[in-house]
Amino acid sequence: xxxEIDLRPEQIVAxxxxxxxxxxxxxxxxxxxxxxxxxxxxxxxxxxxxKDALLDAVADHFLADLAPAVxxxxxxxxxxxxxxxxxxxxxxxxxxxxxxLQVKRPAYLxxxxxxxxxxxxxGMDRDRAVRACRLLTWATVGFVAMDHPPLDAPRxxxxxxxxxxxxxxxxxxxxLFSAHIDYLIDGIQRES
Amino acid sequence: xxxEIDLRPEQIVAxxxxxxxxxxxxxxxxxxxxxxxxxxxxxxxxxxxxKDALLDAVADHFLADLAPAVxxxxxxxxxxxxxxxxxxxxxxxxxxxxxxLQVKRPAYLxxxxxxxxxxxxxGMDRDRAVRACRLLTWATVGFVAMDHPPLDAPRxxxxxxxxxxxxxxxxxxxxLFSAHIDYLIDGIQRES
DNA sequence: ACCTGAACACCGTTCAAGT
DNA sequence: ACCTGAACACCGTTCAAGT
Numbered sequence: 001x002x003x004e005i006d007l008r009p010e011q012i013v014a015x016x017x018x019x020x021x022x023x024x025x026x027x028x029x030x031x032x033x034x035x036x037x038x039x040x041x042x043x044x045x046x047x048x049x050x051k052d053a054l055l056d057a058v059a060d061h062f063l064a065d066l067a068p069a070v071x072x073x074x075x076x077x078x079x080x081x082x083x084x085x086x087x088x089x090x091x092x093x094x095x096x097x098x099x100x101l102q103v104k105r106p107a108y109l110x111x112x113x114x115x116x117x118x119x120x121x122x123g124m125d126r127d128r129a130v131r132a133c134r135l136l137t138w139a140t141v142g143f144v145a146m147d148h149p150p151l152d153a154p155r156x157x158x159x160x161x162x163x164x165x166x167x168x169x170x171x172x173x174x175x176l177f178s179a180h181i182d183y184l185i186d187g188i189q190r191e192s
Numbered sequence: 193x194x195x196e197i198d199l200r201p202e203q204i205v206a207x208x209x210x211x212x213x214x215x216x217x218x219x220x221x222x223x224x225x226x227x228x229x230x231x232x233x234x235x236x237x238x239x240x241x242x243k244d245a246l247l248d249a250v251a252d253h254f255l256a257d258l259a260p261a262v263x264x265x266x267x268x269x270x271x272x273x274x275x276x277x278x279x280x281x282x283x284x285x286x287x288x289x290x291x292x293l294q295v296k297r298p299a300y301l302x303x304x305x306x307x308x309x310x311x312x313x314x315g316m317d318r319d320r321a322v323r324a325c326r327l328l329t330w331a332t333v334g335f336v337a338m339d340h341p342p343l344d345a346p347r348x349x350x351x352x353x354x355x356x357x358x359x360x361x362x363x364x365x366x367x368l369f370s371a372h373i374d375y376l377i378d379g380i381q382r383e384s
Numbered sequence: 385a386c387c388t389g390a391a392c393a394c395c396g397t398t399c400a401a402g403t
Numbered sequence: 404a405c406c407t408g409a410a411c412a413c414c415g416t417t418c419a420a421g422t
Contacts, residue, residue: 004386030415040388041416051415101289101341105360134360135372142334149293168297168326180327183379187371190378196405222396232407233397243396 005039009047012037013057020058025096030054052102059103062094067114076119077185080132083115084140084181097145108137124192132188139184143177197231201239204229205249212250217288222246244294251295254286259306268311269377272324275307276332276373289337300329316384324380331376335369 015036019028030051034044048054068082091100112133119129168176207228211220222243226236240246260278262271283292304325311321360368 029413031413042418043387045416046386097293097337098290101293101337131368131371135368135375138335138338138368139331139372142336142338143330144334145289145293145337146330146334176323176327176330179323179379180331180376183327183376184372186379186382187375221394223394234399235406237397238405 005043007037007039007043007047009057012044012048012054013061016054016058017061020094020096020099025099028055028058055099055102056104059094059099060107062090062100063103063107063111066090066111070114070118074118076115076122076124077189079118080115080136080185081178081181083112084136087111087137087140088144088177091141091144092148095148097148100141101145108141112137128188128192135184135188136181139180143180147173147177197235199229199231199235199239201249204236204240204246205253208246208250209253212286212288212291217291220247220250247291247294248296251286251291252299254282254292255295255299255303258282258303262306262310262313266310268307268314268316269381271310272307272328272377273370273373275304276328279303279329279332280336280369283333283336284340287340289340292333293337300333304329320380320384327376327380328373331372335372339365339369 012033015033016028019032019036030041030044033054034041037044044054048057066086068086070079091097094100115136116129116133119132120126124132204225207225208220211224211228222233222236225246226233229236236246240249258278260274283289286292307328308321308325311324312318316324
């Protein structure tokens with residue numbers, strides 16, 4: 001009689017995501033994930049490899065199917081605003097910058113492909129489009145990293161919901177992000 | 193006979209910085225720092241508090257005396273380019289984004305005061321200047337965080353010196369940073 | 385073949401015991 | 404008063420042992 005358990009990699013990632021949502025990234029350990037699945041660590045290692053690989057998979061989970069569809073008569077600047085907004089939302093959901101700074105660059109590259117295609121369609125040459133995507137992606141990830149420092153779960157301070165100790169309100173942050181992206185788009189357009 | 197040891201907080205921070213430079217942020221532990229100072233952990237706790245406080249102090253170390261002097265007839269856009277360049281250099285020295293994303297915002301606010309003053313001197317109104325500083329600071333920190341992900345020391349991959357696996361060379365990164373900052377400066381100027 | 389239990393070498397942090 | 408040694412509750416990871 002085999003004691004084998006139906007333990008697919010997606011279930012492991014899902015368990016990690018659940019723990020992340022409930023208790024923060026610091027609560028995600030090989031042991032806590034295994035335990036949530038009713039298993040000891042070795043079976044998890046057999047499926048996922050190690051903790052880095054698990055966190056990569058969790059990050060990929062948040063970036064999956066990120067890009068919205070391009071509207072037929074939508075120019076790239078408008079699409080870029082929607083795309084970066086979407087990326088920002090996904091990263092914000094992950095709620096811990098350590099997770100998505102550690103994600104390998106190829107994942108962002110993959111996610112930015114529709115944006116690149118939209119720029120090419122509007123006549124931007126390949127090098128410029130690649131550079132523009134890089135600029136917008138880095139700016140968005142960097143911005144969210146700054147906006148959601150990794151001091152949430154472990155060192156919970158006086159972070160009252162809605163009021164920020166540093167004196168920056170959520171509206172100001174939204175406005176800052178929009179302005180940031182608009183300035184970049186303006187600059188990219190002006191160079192073409 | 194007292195076994196008391198001359199152990200000042202600055203020495204503790206210096207030891208942590210040394211370990212960070214030599215072996216990366218993951219090698220900085222309360223135990224490794226204590227051990228380098230020839231001491232057990234409790235005396236370190238007595239001086240510094242805990243690990244978060246130690247890392248805050250290490251981050252402050254890298255941001256200390258950051259702002260270059262403002263030249264007499266230098267307009268704020270030029271100074272902003274120098275200031276963000278300096279900030280980028282300091283953050284790059286720290287070499288691990290986890291360190292400076294975790295630094296409390298007041299440290300950046302302090303560092304940006306000369307930039308704010310320079311903008312005010314050039315006639316920008318207070319709200320605009322505060323917003324512009326925030327934009328430039330966040331963009332710089334975010335950019336460096338993206339450029340130096342925390343996968344250096346622990347998970348050392350095939351990161352050949354000079355050649356980047358993601359296909360972005362150091363020159364391209366420099367150019368990307370300059371362009372990013374220039375676009376922001378242009379945008380800020382255009383709104384005034 | 386695949387899981388469990390236990391181990392190894394680490395953490396951050398605290399505390400009784402020594403001097 | 405202040406340091407040491409040891410402990411507690413965790414890590415990531417591996418491996419012999421069981422079934």
